[in-house]
């Protein structure tokens with residue numbers, strides 16, 4: 107593949123997906139950092155290794171180098187809307203490795219700002235996803251991709267907003283609920299036998315550090 111530095115990959119540049127999953131060991135955290143424009147400036151070894159690209163291919167590229175076609179566009183719009191507003195956000199993401207295999211991660215997107223609240227960089231911390239979490243998001247992502255194929259991202263955004271309205275929730279609460287409900291670690295973390303009730307009474311600050319509590323990222 108030609109050098110992708112500073113370029114946005116198009117569909118035709120990307121590897122052809124194959125139906126083979128890369129399983130990420132439980133203890134691993136795949137980290138990457140971008141500049142404020144979203145170009146990768148740093149990766150850790152395990153992120154690079156799982157992606158299948160060399161560090162040189164990754165540095166300077168957009169993360170869409172690992173974008174999987176099964177991911178709805180609207181999910182990335184939600185991520186960017188949050189991080190550009192300097193709000194941390196979690197997302198369950200299916201990524202595409204260079205050899206066409208896929209891997210699922212739950213990603214915590216963090217915006218770092220300077221003393222004047224200017225954005226310094228964005229960092230993504232990715233952990234392996236419990237099978238039940240995948241099963242919870244796959245039908246939703248399939249529906250969103252199908253809508254985007256025929257009617258575009260505005261239509262999938264409307265669908266998602268109606269989906270939240272029907273369930274009296276929003277994106278942040280939904281994603282946390284899916285993860286807490288399906289994460290065995292919840293009980294260990296002091297949420298008791300009923301993590302869902304515990305989540306409802308939790309303050310925003312406490313919720314924001316939920317990923318840290320679940321996955322031990324500082």
Ligand SMILES: Cc1cc2nc3c(=O)[nH]c(=O)nc-3n(C[C@H](O)[C@H](O)[C@H](O)COP(=O)(O)O)c2cc1C
Pocket residue numbers: 114138139140144168169170171172173174177179182189199201215228229230
């Ligand atoms: C810190 C950070 C990490 C990101 N990680 C991923 C990722 O793991 N996979 C992915 O597909 N997009 C990731 N993105 C989003 C991409 O920048 C991009 O919006 C997405 O791949 C959609 O690409 P497209 O607009 O070309 O469809 C990340 C963005 C940031 C700022």
